[in-house]
Amino acid sequence: MKNLLSMLSILLLTVIFVAGCGNNSMKSSGENDTKSTEVSQGTSDEKEDANDTITVSHLYGEAKVPKDPKKVILLSHVSWEGSLVSVGVKPFAVMAYDNEFPPHLVEELQGVTPLPYADEINPEEIVKLNPDLLIISDRYKPLYDQLSETIPTVVVEVGGDWKEDHLKVTEAVGKLEEGKKVIKDLETEAAEIGKNIKEKVGEEKFMAVAINKKDIRVYGLINHATNSLLFEDLQLTPAEGLPNDFGENISIEGLAKYNPDHIIDVTYFNSGEFYDTVTQGEVWNNLTAVKNKNVHTLSTTWGFWDPIERQKGLKEIQAILLGE
Known part of the structure; x- marks a missing residue:
């Protein structure tokens, strides 16, 4: 009888031990699965963050x-x-x-x-x-x-x-690719308008000016959005002696060294004492462009630094010079 009880006790302890090991194994497996899920979710979040930003x-x-x-x-x-x-x-x-x-x-x-x-x-x-x-x-x-x-x-x-x-x-x-397309479309439009202007005016010379409160800005050949619009995009012929840079500010008398066939006037305020002094003065009125009524005053005068104004400026120049 004692031997039977001893065998039953050993068998019961063995079952309890095996069951305990199984629970621990399941628990360990569950913890590992949870940790694996957490790591997976963390990686997913990081990828999502990376996809939401650009450098x-x-x-x-x-x-x-x-x-x-x-x-x-x-x-x-x-x-x-x-x-x-x-x-x-x-x-x-x-x-x-x-x-x-x-x-x-x-x-x-x-x-x-x-x-x-x-x-x-x-x-x-x-x-x-x-x-x-x-x-x-x-x-x-x-x-x-x-x-x-x-x-x-x-x-x-x-x-x-x-x-x-x-x-x-x-x-x-x-939106870099969209930005590139905007430039390409503008260049195509400007080339067509410039071609039509050149067919009409030939090699007649152009100069852009802005009459400020105390002096006159004469725009040059490069390094300014206005210059590139006229002489790169439209391929107009520049007046002789224009600054080989973004431009220069001059006095009324300084205008005398320029004598373009056309003046593109991008003055922001077309009024005031100095403006009147310039446009009613002898130097201004002796310029070829003024005598031939070829002063073209634009309403787009912000500098042409963005494609919206550049396109509106192109359309305005086209309307003024070609009547379109």
Whole structure:
């Protein structure tokens, strides 16, 4: 009897031991499965994060920016917001003179928050707007130093080639290929318009001017969006003696050394004491273009730094010179 009880006790202990091992094995397997799932989910989240951002190289380094930003703030004294609009991105906030947007973008920027033009920007005002992308010109480096750690920021250098600026701005919002197409379409349109103008005017010479409050800006051959519009895109013949750069500011008397057949007038304010002094003065009225009534005053006068204004400028020049 004792032997039977001993055998039963041993058998019972064996069953309990095996069952315990099985539970521990199941528990260990379950923990491993859970950890595996957690690791898998973590990897998935990381991939998802990577897919939601792009890396953009810019003037001061690199920035990880949202692939599809919803609140873009753009701070620049030239109208890069037109580049955003041209690729279907409406900015959240941009700078505006006296609360007014550039004339050629008033309709396109309806509902956009205007920010005051200033050489120095209070970073706290930008933080309050809670942007998910900040695009700024190189004059705002202090702002970059203060905000780039917390707000994705792309810095664009204001240069002589509007295309480089345009492409960097469109790249920042994940629309680089669309930005390239905008340039290609503009070049095709400008080549056709320029060809038609040349057929009409031949080698007659052109010069662009803007009459400021105290002096006259004569635009040059390169390093400015206005110059590239006239002499690269449209292939017009430049007047002799134009500055071999973005331009120069001169006095009324300085006009005498230029004598173009056509003047493209891109004056922003066509009024005022100095403006009247210039346009009613002897030097101005002795120019060939003035005598032949070939002063072409444009309403698009923001500098042609963005594709929206460039296209509107092309259409206006086409209408003035070709009557189309």
